Amino acid sequence: MSADRPAGVGPVSGGQGGEQDRGNRRGGPGRGRGRRGGGRREQPVVPDANFVSYYGRPVVRASPWKADIPTYFFAGGLAAGSSLLAAGADLTGRPGLRRATRIAALGSVGVSLYTLVHDLGRPARALNMLRVIKPTSPMSMGTWSLTAFGPLAGVAAVAEVAPALERRLPPRLRWTARLLAVAARPSGLLAAAVAPMVGTYTGVLIADTATPAWHEGRRELPYVFAASAATAAAGLGMITAPVAEAGPARRMGMIGAAADLVAEYRMETSMGIVSQTLREGSAGRLMRASKVLTLGGALGVLVLGRRSRVAAIASGAALLAGSAGTKFGIFHAGQASALDPRYTVVPQRERMEGGGSTGPRRP
Amino acid sequence: MAAAAVIVDGTDRTRRRFVDGLRFGDGLRAMGLSKAFLGWPVVRQLTGNDPLGRGAAAESKRTRSWTARTETADAVVKSVCPYCAVGCGQNVYVKDGRVVQIEGDPDSPVSRGRLCPKGSASEQLVNAPNRIKHVLYRRPGGTDWERIEAEQALDMIADRVVESRPRWWQDTDEKGQPLRRTMGIAALGGATLDNEENYLIKKLFTALGAIQIENQARI
Amino acid sequence: MMKLPFDLPFAAGPEGPAADAGWQDAPDRKGFFTDTSICIGCKACEVACKEWNGVPQDGIYELLGSSYDNTGALGASTWRHVAFIEQRVPRSAPVDLGMPSFDRPGEKHDHQARDQETGDFRWLMSSDVCKHCTNAACLDVCPTGSLFRTEFGTVVVQDDICNGCGYCVPACPYGVIERRNGPEGTKNVGIAQKCTLCYDRLGAGKTPACAQACPTESIQFGDVVELRERAAQRIRKLHEQGVTDARLYGADPHDGVGGAGAFFLLLDEPEVYGLPPDPVVTTRDLPAMWKRAAIAAAGLAAVAVASFAGSRR
């Protein structure tokens, strides 16, 4: 674009219009420049390409989701990882870890379901999610998984209070508590069977969109989310379970953290220009913090985890926060990438240049 | 209602609907619960031709009975767009004494059923919620409107015409040539008036001797 | 993974999207061909659409400063959107080598130094609408079945079903569908909204409101197969007349969405109009994603096992 072009005449090219002052449809020329801030630490991996847009307006639409949805991702992962830990603890005879993780699984799946429903435009219609089973919809598959997972995790968690419950119930209802106690293990194991799905489908959920930062990360996102689920659950387990029983949680935390960092690195280096969105703005801050926390948490575990309850809590909290940071960071990167037409147009142009147009082919 | 123009569209209103895989459950339909169950899209998905639940299986009962309101209108009245002078034909759909849809009349050789944004917005023109539907009066020096009866307003206006007309009456000019007119009453009409309206306005005011009768054609 | 019906797991088969969605003896697929070369930017389509569908007024009354476009983009309350592009093009249209260009045509010229010759300047107008993709991401990802494929091969939101999960919004490669915001009491607030291709009118054998209103037949409605032929003819004719910029967008059944039910004749690159140059239905990649998810899930399970394995308290 020639520099002397008066502001606001015709469609603009260049990185304008990322700033959306009044929602997606507003913006454009004369409304302030976008986020091409100088002074960022990281320089773009891919140099700015000139591109054309319609008054700097987005091509794809950012999701209408707010904090509910990354919370839902985070809580879902936490629930999944916790129920896996719970099953292991159950099978390996770690009642403290079992109890903590079973309750964590229930609590976080509760948060997960709550945020999912809360985010709906029409929460009263939440049950419509169960009208159909759609393999083409990760949200549908996920909802069904949660629907299966939730009660199972619930039974397992409630069973932790079965003895106390039994004492309080009137005699004619005590059988329920006994039944609960009997059902606890199978429920917990079944929940753990569903859990890996619960922990990873959210990665598919956001990857299965036209949001550039999410779709471009589709190869790694399931891994990132699975790893993140593991670190979160491990972190919480370390916080809530007795140090003595928390060995598996520590191990899970370390493996998860390592996997998380590797997967994130791979993701960032495979996304082309869109990876900028993981480095800039609030997403960049979150991702950087998340890496530091995850790494720090893992190191904490490695060095101090087993020795000190305080250290365990600190490391666990770091892992937990790192996981949350990952989910929130990726979420924000996606939103930002949708608002800036560059991230939609440039990769598509490159694709067309590289391999011609896309036919209906397998990726 | 103008009888001449009312054309009620008698075409078949039933929409073509397609089998969605529910037939197998015919025998069970007697039971409400099973009906509800069989109506569950998941079941339709699993038993019909739409395993992925993206079409027939996902259709709701309300969608199935969704009908264009032009189909359920009581009458279709032939009209003409009131905006510009192209004179596009309009079909006005009426239901329960209310205009429910206005769209282009494909019969018109001038417009061939098409309308511009203004013509397309004419339903909003006639059904505007902010349209003033009552007679309002502002008295001299008044700071707000007052509501008065339509008949009262007409009487007041007639009184004022009858009063102002002689006050500004001119019988002849200074040379004694007949003028036979009043200069105290003027009118300005929009060009969305019907010919018949213009005719009566011109006729009445000319008979009253008022000559400053103008319209938008001059503007 | 579950057994999938086609080579392309979630893509429509050769019989078209309606048949794929369980409609037997479906009528011919319906769609729009929007010929922007004869669009006069009157916005009758926007108004006729809103009037018929009861779509509320969109946003606040404010000038956007984007030529004569004050509705900005397609959205929950704008189902037809007319784009206005003012541009200066080189005097003689360059031969289109089919090479993509990131530069806006003519930009390299210092237009202000050039004289103000007419003909160099042009004002493009284009009425955008939901593409009613053959493989529609919004529909695919909808968890409630609110978005469904009609017997006409179109993609429609069922207002009584949608719970406003918002998933369809980022899924759409064109940024068409949106969850409606607004004060309590706004019609269909909180749920996803977009063009229905006037599903109710189609059922009554009528033309969709926008196409019916369009003064210059820039918006043409009909059977997609026939519209594609018409579009191809129009392109040929325009190319003969020297309008080498003319191109079709969305008419190719082999593109990333399997061809659009509503396609366009454009006079410049798609992104000039705010359209993605090479849209792909995201669910094209979904089987691969599920595969990776399965591996990741297995990995997660393995991590869990490993965490316990060989450990003694």
Add this chain to the structure above:
Amino acid sequence: MGASFGRGGATGFLQDLANSDCIVIQGSNMAECHPVGFQWVTEAKKHGAKVFHVDPRFTRTSALADAHVPIRAGSDIAFLGAVINYILSNEKYFVEYVLTYTNASHIIDDDFRDVDDLDGVFSGYDPETGTYDPDSWSYADLTEHAASGGPTSHADEEQNGQDQDGQDQGGEHPASASSRAAAHELGGHGAPMDSTGIRTDETLQDPHCVFQIMRRHFARYTPEMVQEVCGVSPEQLLEVCEAVTANSGRDRTTAWVYSVGWTHHTVGIQYIRSACIIQLLLGNIGRPGGGIMALRGHASIQGSTDIPTLFNLLPGYLPMPMAGQHHSLDAYVESIASPDQKGYWTNARTYIVNLLKAWWGDAATEENQYCFDYLPTLTGDHGTYATVMDMLDDKIDGYFLFGQNPAVGSAHGTMQRKALAKLKWLVVRDLNMIESATFWKDSPEIETGELKTTDIDTEVFFLPAAAHTEKSGSFTQTQRMLQWHHKAVEPPEDCSSDLDFTYKLGQKIRERLAGSTDDRDRPILDLTWDYPLEESGEVSADAVLREINGEFVSGDHQGETLGSYLQMADDGSTSGGCWIYTGVYADEVNQAARRKPGREQSWVAPEWGWAWPANRRILYNRASADPEGKPWSERKSYLTWDEDQQQWTGPDIPDFEPTKAPSYRPDEGATGPEALAGDDPFIMQADGKGWLYAPSGLLDGPLPSHYEPQESPVSNAFYRQQANPTREVFPRPDNLQAPSGDEPGAEVFPYVFTTYRLTEHHTAGGMSRFQPYLSELQPEFFCEVSPQLAAERGLEHLGWATIVSPRTAIEARVLVTERMVPLQVAGRTVHQVGLPYHWGQGSSALISGDAANDLFGVTLDPNVHIQESKVASCDIRPGRRPRGPALLDLVADYRQRAGISIDTGQLRRTPDDSANAGTRVDGRRPENREG
């Protein structure tokens, strides 16, 4: 067009544009203002037609045209004159057509002097009154005839014409001529004239023949001049010239489309005349794909001139009687048409008698001249602007506004609103609460402190009107076609139609005057006012249309409707309210309600609605055949003479006697329709010919000549006369004008602004700013400026700008756009500012903004009293306008800097030393209004 062809309506119909091989849209933004009509231009384009758009702005019409020719607003005659010059000097005219169907060969009085001889005025100009004596413009023999006592009227400066000429009808008020001219131009008829004994020169060589006069007149309209005056390059001009000439002739036709971009000028009528001349020279009138399409702006603007609510007209383009001149029915009739001339206007007596019979029924008899003296008479300009000034001078009590919003829609909004505040009572009938009804509480003058709500003593009645779906009636659209709209629903609550209101008001007034013995009340008491009512209690529109059509009052067919105006008699045995509409209720059928689908009839679609006259769709269609009655070409065949059946045949109703053979020649001394020869296609004209040169009927010249707009930053390049020397000026302290051209102070208002409509809105917004769906599409008032002007004045895209004229200052959001092109005119750059005029200041509409029309002053075209509201001078500066009294200070400061006095720009004849024009105050003010 009346002066050129005989009738003022569009010559063809919209669908016929599809048959054009070339379409020039000038003075119209058709795609934006008539989008649905534009489909026929699109059709033509599909068939390969070339489309040009000549306009100051690059609009949505330009976007679809093959070429846009940017032109300085107000310079169209210079451009069109150059096209004429090209046609003449390159011999591109259609020889046979021109020779037979136009007055090219007619010899003009040798006293005629052209503008070039007299430095910008034609012969006969009186600088005192600013009017012409058109005697020297007439056909050679006629002048002698007139001198010997013929009926050709001429304007006189004083009212004493009666004595001066020794003829009863010889003198008339200056404005009376204009009221007739208005009749001609707004849709009426050719001027009266004796058509016997016109001298001609078929070789077109006589220096006094029309053809040679035109040649000389237009010789100065060169490409260089066009460049200088219009800012249009010679290449662009040539492109248009070549296209229109290449696409005219036997086998091809070109159409010209105009709208208010032409009429809203002080020389608006001459703009149209220029196009008429081109189309006559190229043989494009009366032929398919040809013609001049006048695009009217509103649903029934054609109808409201046909059946006029206009001060100077009666239904059917009959003039209102003038005091002194039309003292009797006979005198009235004679002034309309010479009894010796050709054509259908010789039946004027029939038309007026039928009107009087329709109005006064049995009271109208032969003995009392059919109540002719019940008609009030005129003494000057009583048009809307004159009326508003009368209001300001406390001369008017009451004002009715029927669906009109002058506070926003009329020029000089401040004057309009202040006038409303002077009324005793005001009746506003509208769908919405328009600004003209709420001026007393939220007008800009309240804000500036010029008006105070509690001091405004105007009683205001707001009566809600019925929408078009809530009443039956007919609109006459742009191609003279009446279409009936049927009532679909009852009007809600107090809403009522203007028809019903007028009827009931009439009843109430008659009740109050009943029993009066005062003569002045006879017209209202004798008025036929007994219409049948509908079931709803509303008056029957159908019955009113039937009265307009007319019926047999007595005789064998008593009570039956007339089938055609040819059935009308002048002896009181028939009646009819508007002769040109007679036939619309033929056979007791409302023909306007006919709706045979277009696809079920020929492309002309004669069975859809009803077009005046006599359902003819292309006027003067006799000219679609050659003099022998054969088609000019197969491709352009329309009406042809069928020798076997001895009649004209074709898809349309012949605009000609259907059985008059091409070879017919009238007897010596024949008059009226019989005097029309078989090759006289312009049957309303006094000589049956299309007028390249208008020997009478116009007040500002027989040929179009370029004048600058009332306010213009450049001097007239053609001669010293700056603006139309006959324009109607109003030197008043509240109507100040900017200096123009080289006058000192002109640089204070250096820019040209022009106003226009947008597709998304309707005129003053009464029917669009109240609807969300339209308001959101164009929500705010804006101005359009070029990037260069933005840079020059520091205007920012989407920022605010204040636009200042000598009347007021308004603010608008800025759109910087390359669609606005600075033009090189007279060696300098002229910037234009575009302002859509839909917004007004008020509190009732969904969107509001300053009104562009507030910037204009009032200066009128002399012929039709239409204001110049398409172009004027302004300044533009960044930022919002001052609030309150500071606004007045700003404007006062501008006036002072520009040295504006009450006489600035108000001298009709530009003085020799134009530098003094701004300050010259010498004796008599050029006031041209009486009373």
